[in-house]
Amino acid sequence: MDAIYFGWLGLVIGFVLWWWNEYWYIIPLKFKCSKSATKLPPGHMGLPFIGEMISFLWYFKIVRRPDDFINAKRHKYGDEVGMFRTHLFGTPSIIVYTPTIHKFVLHSEDKFKAEWPTIELMGRNSIVAVHGKAHMRVRNFVTNAINRPEALNRIATLVQPRMVAALQSWAQMGKIKARFETQKMTFENIGKLFFSKEPGPFLNSLDKLYQDLLLGVRAYPINIPGFAYHHALQCRRKLDDFFGMELDNRKNKDKVETIDLMDGLMQIEDDDGDKLSDKEVVDNIVSLVAAGYISTSLASTWAIYLLAKYPIVLKKLREENMAFRKGSPEDFITPKDVSNLKYTNKVVEEVIRMANIAACAFRKVDTEVDYKGYKIPKGWNVILLLRYLHTDSKNFKDPMNFNPDRWNEPAKPGTYQPFGGGQRLCPGNTLARIQLALLLHHLSIGYKWELINPNADIIYLSHPAPVDGVEVKFSKL
Numbered sequence: 001m002d003a004i005y006f007g008w009l010g011l012v013i014g015f016v017l018w019w020w021n022e023y024w025y026i027i028p029l030k031f032k033c034s035k036s037a038t039k040l041p042p043g044h045m046g047l048p049f050i051g052e053m054i055s056f057l058w059y060f061k062i063v064r065r066p067d068d069f070i071n072a073k074r075h076k077y078g079d080e081v082g083m084f085r086t087h088l089f090g091t092p093s094i095i096v097y098t099p100t101i102h103k104f105v106l107h108s109e110d111k112f113k114a115e116w117p118t119i120e121l122m123g124r125n126s127i128v129a130v131h132g133k134a135h136m137r138v139r140n141f142v143t144n145a146i147n148r149p150e151a152l153n154r155i156a157t158l159v160q161p162r163m164v165a166a167l168q169s170w171a172q173m174g175k176i177k178a179r180f181e182t183q184k185m186t187f188e189n190i191g192k193l194f195f196s197k198e199p200g201p202f203l204n205s206l207d208k209l210y211q212d213l214l215l216g217v218r219a220y221p222i223n224i225p226g227f228a229y230h231h232a233l234q235c236r237r238k239l240d241d242f243f244g245m246e247l248d249n250r251k252n253k254d255k256v257e258t259i260d261l262m263d264g265l266m267q268i269e270d271d272d273g274d275k276l277s278d279k280e281v282v283d284n285i286v287s288l289v290a291a292g293y294i295s296t297s298l299a300s301t302w303a304i305y306l307l308a309k310y311p312i313v314l315k316k317l318r319e320e321n322m323a324f325r326k327g328s329p330e331d332f333i334t335p336k337d338v339s340n341l342k343y344t345n346k347v348v349e350e351v352i353r354m355a356n357i358a359a360c361a362f363r364k365v366d367t368e369v370d371y372k373g374y375k376i377p378k379g380w381n382v383i384l385l386l387r388y389l390h391t392d393s394k395n396f397k398d399p400m401n402f403n404p405d406r407w408n409e410p411a412k413p414g415t416y417q418p419f420g421g422g423q424r425l426c427p428g429n430t431l432a433r434i435q436l437a438l439l440l441h442h443l444s445i446g447y448k449w450e451l452i453n454p455n456a457d458i459i460y461l462s463h464p465a466p467v468d469g470v471e472v473k474f475s476k477l
């Protein structure tokens with residue numbers, strides 16, 4: 001009798017929990033929709049509070065097939081409009097996964113606002129935090145500082161010595177974890193390019209501050225001692241102190257030469273002759289380092305991994321780069337050489353496509369939107385699954401195959417968005433591409449390497465990477 005009673009009770013509780021979010025979020029909206037011709041996108045809102053997080057984590061963390069999260073939904077609800085409703089990261093959300101709707105969302109900044117949950121860590125004046133005209137203004141400064149021709153020319157000159165030194169030291173070690181070593185090399189180059197600091201104990205301490213800051217960006221914003229977010233805020237304050245002092249030192253110099261990104265941010269003037277305020281310079285240099293650090297180093301890690309997996313690609317890459325080799329493998333190449341390295345540039349794109357470093361982009365719906373007869377409710381999140389564009393066989397033939405030759409033809413419009421799009425298109429994309437091409441040059445002409453665990457699993461959270469950190473045997477050619 002008891003067993004039957006508890007069985008029924010369990011069923012009833014299960015039923016209520018399963019449908020709770022639907023009643024809570026959807027029924028009021030459906031009532032509104034019934035008065036208009038629009039309807040909500042298909043989908044399910046999951047359990048109270050956690051929504052569909054279990055399913056998301058199941059695909060991303062446990063079975064490690066992230067794209068099947070969407071495939072399962074496509075299978076269940078069909079492919080009508082390229083979006084589903086769900087509840088993820090504590091918020092009712094719409095997931096979008098086709099080029100057309102990605103374009104619509106990325107190019108409608110007035111309707112879909114980029115929003116960071118932990119904005120204090122990036123700074124309220126940072127490019128990622130501001131909107132509308134304020135965003136355009138800061139963005140102009142930032143893109144100008146990074147992408148001025150003289151800034152890009154400097155990149156090639158400044159990053160190659162550290163790259164060459166790092167590769168030589170890897171060969172001496174004989175066995176490395178590429179993820180760890182590329183991270184170290186990237187931060188040393190960022191130190192040089194962005195704020196002219198040489199490798200050493202001080203730069204290492206800044207590196208640690210950034211690593212902890214970035215842990216806080218992905219953590220729940222609980223500002224209590226012992227929590228990652230609280231510690232990240234402390235790191236942020238220390239970074240503010242450092243960059244504030246650096247700014248004062250630079251302002252007190254008689255003659256300021258534009259040598260790095262921070263100088264660029266300090267000096268550039270807009271059409272009205274205005275410069276960024278001190279706070280704006282600090283917030284933006286902090287967030288540029290944060291945005292460029294792990295992303296660029298992961299691209300390098302993936303290049304090492306994929307080239308080891310695909311020796312035929314490495315052979316072609318080597319042949320092309322050998323032809324551009326100057327006197328010795330340690331000699332540097334110029335940005336002009338890079339633009340002539342046609343196959344290398346295809347390898348760069350293919351690494352970035354396969355690596356899917358930024359799996360998603362997030363937006364908050366600012367005003368209710370009707371899209372092709374479907375309602376996207378105000379206040380919900382929109383999650384753009386950038387990675388899914390690159391792994392969908394509708395967009396790329398045999399998508400899981402690392403094939404730089406696919407770039408003999410341009411990608412179909414809207415299918416390749418590793419750097420996002422619209423007004424928030426990554427301003428560091430050229431910098432990231434050039435750095436990767438330079439690394440590919442020096443790697444391919446001077447070194448050989450072999451994966452120690454060729455079948456290592458791939459993890460997808462917080463960033464995609466082989467679980468062993470890409471352990472390789474590394475030596476001179």
Ligand code: HEM
Nearest residue numbers: 128291292295296299357358361418419420424426428432
């Ligand atoms: C392979 C390397 C990189 C990848 C895959 C990448 C990816 C992205 C993506 C997808 C976005 C758009 C996010 C959104 O729409 O919400 C973005 C924005 C951004 N990225 Fe990158 N990024 C990379 C390297 C860099 C570098 C090197 C820098 C700095 C120099 C940088 C700075 C930024 C900034 C500041 C934004 C915000 C732009 C804005 O809000 O207007 N990124 N990045």
